[in-house]
Amino acid sequence: xxxxxxxxxxxxxxxxxxxxxxxxxxxxxxxxxxxxxxxxxxxxxxxxxxxxxxxxxxxxxxxxxxxxxxxxxxxxxxxxxxxxxxxxxxxxxxxxxxxxxxxxxxxxxxxxxxxxxxxxxxxxxxxxxxxxxx
Amino acid sequence: xxxxxxxxxxxxxxxxxxxxxxxxxxxxxxxxxxxxxxxxxxxxxxxxxxxxxxxxxxxxxxxxxxxxxxxxxxxxxxxxxxxxxxxxxxxxxxxxxxxxxxxxxxxxxxxxxxxxxxxxxxxxxxxxxxxxxxxxxxxxxxxxxxxxxxxxxxxxxxxxxxxxxxxxxxxxxxxxxxxxxxxxxxxxxxxxxxxxxxxxxxxxxxxxxxxx
Numbered sequence: 001x002x003x004x005x006x007x008x009x010x011x012x013x014x015x016x017x018x019x020x021x022x023x024x025x026x027x028x029x030x031x032x033x034x035x036x037x038x039x040x041x042x043x044x045x046x047x048x049x050x051x052x053x054x055x056x057x058x059x060x061x062x063x064x065x066x067x068x069x070x071x072x073x074x075x076x077x078x079x080x081x082x083x084x085x086x087x088x089x090x091x092x093x094x095x096x097x098x099x100x101x102x103x104x105x106x107x108x109x110x111x112x113x114x115x116x117x118x119x120x121x122x123x124x125x126x127x128x129x130x131x132x133x134x
Numbered sequence: 135x136x137x138x139x140x141x142x143x144x145x146x147x148x149x150x151x152x153x154x155x156x157x158x159x160x161x162x163x164x165x166x167x168x169x170x171x172x173x174x175x176x177x178x179x180x181x182x183x184x185x186x187x188x189x190x191x192x193x194x195x196x197x198x199x200x201x202x203x204x205x206x207x208x209x210x211x212x213x214x215x216x217x218x219x220x221x222x223x224x225x226x227x228x229x230x231x232x233x234x235x236x237x238x239x240x241x242x243x244x245x246x247x248x249x250x251x252x253x254x255x256x257x258x259x260x261x262x263x264x265x266x267x268x269x270x271x272x273x274x275x276x277x278x279x280x281x282x283x284x285x286x287x288x289x290x291x292x293x294x295x296x297x298x299x300x301x302x303x304x305x306x307x308x309x310x311x312x313x314x315x316x317x318x319x320x321x322x323x324x325x326x327x328x329x330x331x332x333x334x335x336x337x338x339x340x341x342x343x344x345x346x
């Protein structure tokens with residue numbers, strides 16, 4: 001893996017709103033590279049949609065590799081709130097067709113650096129982001 | 135003549151061929167009780183442990199395998215290869231280990247080994263034939279690690295049994311786990327007291343049957 005330097009001011013956390021269109025045409029490797037690049041800039045990403053299951057594991061694998069190679073990097077906090085619960089059969093079929101056509105947009109994902117994010121508390125209806133005090 | 139030799143050869147092969155072992159993996163976040171459960175199984179059916187357990191997270195930092203675990207239920211018999219995996223996490227900070235009384239260097243080594251262990255766990259996902267996902271029943275089941283592991287197993291069409299461990303604790307809430315993963319069988323156990331372990335073995339037989 002190409003070495004990525006940790007950038008961004010240590011005492012600043014930027015919230016980065018990312019529409020799905022920003023990653024829609026990227027392949028899995030490019031998506032992970034983009035997300036981890038932003039996290040290393042001390043950015044908290046609020047992504048419209050979600051990654052695929054295998055992309056989530058790839059993200060974890062790459063994160064683990066980076067922990068060993070970048071001083072001060074402790075990993076990421078990630079959480080996805082999906083809107084696919086409690087839907088009728090018709091809605092689920094419609095949702096699956098839409099997912100094939102335009103990707104998984106019916107969700108929201110938070111990804112941030114573990115040095116800034118203490119915890120993401122989640123239940124089926126909400127996510128709570130707990131940040132560390134500077 | 136050729137056919138006759140081939141048939142004879144097949145029969146000899148079948149006679150001496152090792153019985154196929156089902157690769158049963160144990161996955162979950164750190165400190166959920168994967169090794170405690172794998173130890174319980176190995177003790178029950180083999181009389182020996184698979185690994186050490188500790189209250190310090192990431193005690194298991196490499197894949198541990200035990201072969202020839204023969205489980206019996208009634209007149210049914212199944213042979214397993216048990217694969218205990220390091221707990222999967224998205225963050226590792228060596229200072230968390232210092233809080234448990236470790237020296238800095240020891241904590242740094244443990245952190246490094248833990249990151250490598252997580253990579254190994256993920257790589258082994260493809261090799262599993264059935265998986266037990268162990269969740270600490272006193273914690274929030276909606277954690278992304280649980281969702282990512284189960285999502286990956288579903289995508290690979292690997293049968294999953296969810297184990298809600300630590301049911302002996304008053305904070306344990308199996309209903310929350312069932313609510314979080316309604317499409318999967320959930321069994322409550324306590325590796326500490328042995329509560330629910332017989333039910334767990336029944337579910338393992340059902341899980342393997344569902345695979346066939």
